[in-house]
Amino acid sequence: MITDGELTALATRVGAHLRETERRLVSAESCTGGWIGKVVTDIPGSSDWYLGGVVAYSNPLKQSLLGVLPSALAAHGAVSEEVAREMAIGALETLGGHIALSVTGIAGPDGGQPGKPVGTVWFGWAWRTRDGEIETRVAHERFSGERESVRRQSVARALREILSLDV
DSSP: OOOHHHHHHHHHHHHHHHHHHTOOEEEEESTTTTHHHHHHHTSTTGGGTEEEEEEOOSHHHHHHHHOOOHHHHHHHOSSSHHHHHHHHHHHHHHHOSSEEEEEEEOOSSSOOBTTBOTTEEEEEEEEEOTTSOEEEEEEEEEOOSOHHHHHHHHHHHHHHHHTTOOO
């Protein structure tokens, strides 16, 4: 299982990267329930690079706070590529900053369904290019383990991608 120390080290690396690139991060979380916000704000000085986030666990909050379209939820469900992308774009547009990440998934122990078993997680990242355009990236993972393990792996995966974005 990913440890608190590993998450702290990763968040510290993300913070240093964002400082160097003069970028600010925002987050939109569902299955991680604010854990990304907690991990990054555990780092002293994180207010220099993390503006804040939204925990939108319910579909109505995904719609009202992040602008996720009801049609995307109806057609694909909350745990989908489309919703992860819309959550990231919505966080970027609503909360500001330069880079947004989103996480939506099924951490378990219940909630799995055919095609979307427990451990299914979708991630979205949206960022503003230097000319102000918005670009996105999405990824899908199927994590194993208990609820806490799935959530820890999700936090790590979401943060790790920030280090690979060319922004």
